[in-house]
Amino acid sequence: MKLIQMTKTSSFSLISTNKIIQINNVWTSYDSKNFALEGINLSIDRGTNYAIVGQSGSGKSTLLKLMNGMMIPSQGTIKIDYVTPNMNNKKFKHMMHTIGYIPQSLGLVKNITVIENIMIGALPRLNKIESMFKRFPEHEINEAKRIISLVGLTGKEERKAYMLSGGEKRRVAIARALMQKPTILLADEIVSELDHVTAREIMNLIAEAQKRMNLTAIMVHHDMQLALEYANRVAVIKEGQKILEIGVEGDKIVDFQTGDLNTEEIMEMYDDSKK
Numbered sequence: 001m002k003l004i005q006m007t008k009t010s011s012f013s014l015i016s017t018n019k020i021i022q023i024n025n026v027w028t029s030y031d032s033k034n035f036a037l038e039g040i041n042l043s044i045d046r047g048t049n050y051a052i053v054g055q056s057g058s059g060k061s062t063l064l065k066l067m068n069g070m071m072i073p074s075q076g077t078i079k080i081d082y083v084t085p086n087m088n089n090k091k092f093k094h095m096m097h098t099i100g101y102i103p104q105s106l107g108l109v110k111n112i113t114v115i116e117n118i119m120i121g122a123l124p125r126l127n128k129i130e131s132m133f134k135r136f137p138e139h140e141i142n143e144a145k146r147i148i149s150l151v152g153l154t155g156k157e158e159r160k161a162y163m164l165s166g167g168e169k170r171r172v173a174i175a176r177a178l179m180q181k182p183t184i185l186l187a188d189e190i191v192s193e194l195d196h197v198t199a200r201e202i203m204n205l206i207a208e209a210q211k212r213m214n215l216t217a218i219m220v221h222h223d224m225q226l227a228l229e230y231a232n233r234v235a236v237i238k239e240g241q242k243i244l245e246i247g248v249e250g251d252k253i254v255d256f257q258t259g260d261l262n263t264e265e266i267m268e269m270y271d272d273s274k275k
């Protein structure tokens with residue numbers, strides 16, 4: 001972690017430059033009448049796994065879309081590696097390919113093969129001609145092979161995407177995102193529809209990729225237990241507001257938002273958030 005030491009009057013304070021995502025008092029609306037998010041504050045440390053949990057319609061997907069520059073806030077600021085996510089921002093356009101976004105629908109092209117889907121992640125690195133003819137240099141093909149092996153899809157390269165199981169489809173979506181060489185991975189309910197065992201296989205896979213590639217993963221989950229198991233921090237969203245930010249330390253659930261709540265109080269608040 002990089003730290004900058006600053007003198008503030010007579011005392012020292014340490015300001016971390018390790019925050020890859022900083023969201024400050026963000027409000028956003030789809031129809032300029034109702035707010036989908038109301039005054040969201042959060043900051044995410046580089047290389048960590050951050051989870052967002054909440055009921056359907058609470059604003060989780062909206063939050064990911066803001067981080068990806070697909071939406072802009074009506075109020076407040078967002079910084080991704082100190083850059084404002086906005087398609088009109090040149091600086092952001094340059095770094096966009098380093099954000100791997102997996103929508104809830106996965107966004108795979110059904111009628112093309114596993115390898116063809118995965119190679120889509122490398123397209124931003126090709127020159128115009130290579131990209132037009134989808135001619136991938138050998139080192140990109142080798143990179144794809146490495147990633148295919150990492151996600152456990154070796155032998156399935158030529159299979160059409162529509163022929164795959166739910167777990168395999170998710171592996172392809174992860175591989176396509178990793179092919180982008182991302183620094184941030186945004187995944188929207190990627191394991192929600194999977195059985196317990198497959199969900200953990202996919203989560204372990206992401207944890208492994210994170211370690212190898214120093215990825216920051218921001219994942220929307222339905223299941224709080226799974227979120228707490230894998231994430232360093234879990235934000236609980238209710239009706240567009242962040243009502244809790246928690247994590248596991250030892251055998252306790254810790255309240256990082258106010259520092260005031262104990263495990264029982266946190267669970268009570270979480271249960272209330274589902275009402």
Ligand SMILES: Nc1ncnc2c1ncn2[C@@H]1O[C@H](COP(=O)(O)OP(=O)(O)O)[C@@H](O)[C@H]1O
Binds near residue numbers: 030036054056058060
């Ligand atoms: N494209 C859209 N147009 C209008 N309202 C939307 C749109 N997408 C989401 N919303 C509304 O914004 C709120 C948050 O939605 P969303 O972020 O999708 O929630 P979640 O992912 O937690 O289920 C909901 O009230 C939803 O109806």
Ligand SMILES: [Mg+2]
Binds near residue numbers: 104
């Ligand atoms: Mg959603």
